[in-house]
Amino acid sequence: MRHLLSAGDLSRDEANLILDTAEEMRSLADRPIKKLPALRGRTVVNLFFEDSTRTRISFEAAAKRLSADVINFSAKGSSVSKGESLKDTALTLQAMGADGVVCRHGSSGAPHLLATSGWMTGSVVNAGDGTHEHPTQALLDAFTMRRHLGSLEGRRITIVGDVLHSRVARSNVLLLSTLGADVTVVAPPTLLPVDMTSWPCATSYDLDGALAKSDAVMMLRVQRERMNDAYFPSAREYTRRYGLDVHRMAQLPDDAIVLHPGPMNRGMEISAEVADSARSVIVEQVTNGVAVRMAVLYLLLSGSNDTTEEQTA
Amino acid sequence: MTAYLITGAKIVGGDVADLLIENGKIVAVGTNLDAPKDAETIDAQGLIALPGLVDLHTHLREPGREDAETVLTGTRAAALGGFTAVFAMANTDPVADTAGVVEQVWRLGRDAGYADVYPIGAVTVGRKGTQLAELGAMADSAARVRVFSDDGDCVWDAALMRRALEYVKAFDGVIAQHAQEPRLTQGAQMNEGALSGVLGLTGWPSVAEEAIIARDILLNAHVGSKLHICHLSTKGSVEIVRAAKKRGFEVTAEVTPHHLLLTEDLAASYNPVYKVNPPLRTKDDVEAVREGLADGTIDIVATDHAPHPVEDKDCEWSAAAFGMLGLETALSVVQQAMIDTKLMTWADVADRMSYRPAAIGQVGGEHGRPLEAGAPANLVLVDLAAERTVVPGESASLSRNTPFDGMTLPGKVVATFLRGTATVLDGKLAR
């Protein structure tokens, strides 16, 4: 593993190694000294072309707990409408000797380009690119599910919402299926890609039909503005058909959990009562995010890549 | 003016023969020709002689984007690709929507001297799709414009398209449509299908092309004018045009070299050199456009040569410009896609890349004529057995955005003659 660009690039062993490592990292959080010296002297750049304070802070905390030097580079607001600055930025990071670059970008494939263009040599972690992928989010979701459900082999996981525009959905479908889960995505037909034959999951337009057999249900953020492009008639109708409220939640099996990658539109895709209910693991997802990102940075940057290769060989 | 005696060339559609060129014309084709003493002899043993190629769809970028291409550099690339005539698209800055701009482009072409440049006039003012440009003034200008197009954008307003088709009947013009329903392609980045969903790139659905083609064929049937479809790219479009022609509807269509060879899979690299409009499609589509070109459903190959400076391609996908270079590789790509696959003969290539585009562009007196005595000496000698690996830096274009970078393609243009003057000799620019 040199970069983490797509959840689909991870083998089952690699994914489990990250999740197991994250488990160790998480136990660190309970200790008085929360820092490891693992990445001392390494430089991690948080390169964010899109605002996402929560993701940036999560990566920043992860890198700092591993004793890495962290540079936050927010390109939002600078002249990034033309892509030249992606290249210039990459050249700058290269000159600064960045060992790892955590990249969030509004254009699908931008982290891929950073990793393959030859502009820089550091490891690239995709922290969310356009409507493509967000692999560390999928890893923290899987980690959270694993802590509650045990092995995900054969577990039934339902992902609900704007799949068409969701990088979280793409990464989750790929990772969860790699981990052996049965994934179903539920959305109005307008919010599913037109051809999903290559996706390792089932699709459904009917949320009520899916809930009773779900061990975990993940609600995706849905932007109200989508109704202006006729993806659905109104926020109210969306909520009625695809929102998770307490009545719908009651259909879930007893041990089932509810996830949301955040930020939530309370009252749109998820009701406040569900978000704050005992089934909700939404706050825990945030905590786990740091541990998972520590594991990813550690495995990519600590020079222990040999371990990975042994495991996957 | 130098006279040339070309010896031992295989004349396309005919036998091996010698060609004598004098005063801009082919004066004789045969053996034991009586050449003047000072004639330069070109040994064309093993080469094929084709009529000079005609490109109905070239972006020369001048005026306005001389950092990407100029009329001079673009026509140099054309000559190296075996072209003797190019039709310059109207999406310049300022837009070629007045007699003044089209005459400027026409003159630049004449001054450059590497290929005849026939400006295409915009259909609407500023290519904005709301008001007809002064098509008659462009037709009457020194540039004698007959082909009109808002290429880059679709003339999407059905009423305006109808009027444009009707209006150009007065001077026997043709409307070349960039078929793209704009509402179905907002923010579109690549072909819509299984791959676009996986890559998270906004899809450009086939139906957005097909719906406009179907509409325009029907509109044109209603008003009885001339409609040409630019860069047809989908299987469905081939089927629509084939059915229309069978029923006697008047329509011509072009396909680009890149749509004959490349598929959407290349987008998975997120390398914007593969970003083009209409997008690269699927293997099924490639097979369909090849069949369509072979059976005459698609009339011509046109390059859609679209130069862009490095910074417009050396960036993330969604920020990158649409378009690919095409002039210098077109003939080789056609050889690989259509000849090596036995779908077409070289006589067919002469038809699709010279005779028919010249006829559609109404320059058939000067270009697109069989290699016979009396015809203007517009011809190209090609070494079909040669191979070459495409190196962007070697292009005569100012730009480097060739999607064939690193590919080994068959065939090589050895010499090109424009009205008897060599523009290319020994595979290099002659002047």
Ligand SMILES: [Zn+2]
């Ligand atoms: Zn076009």
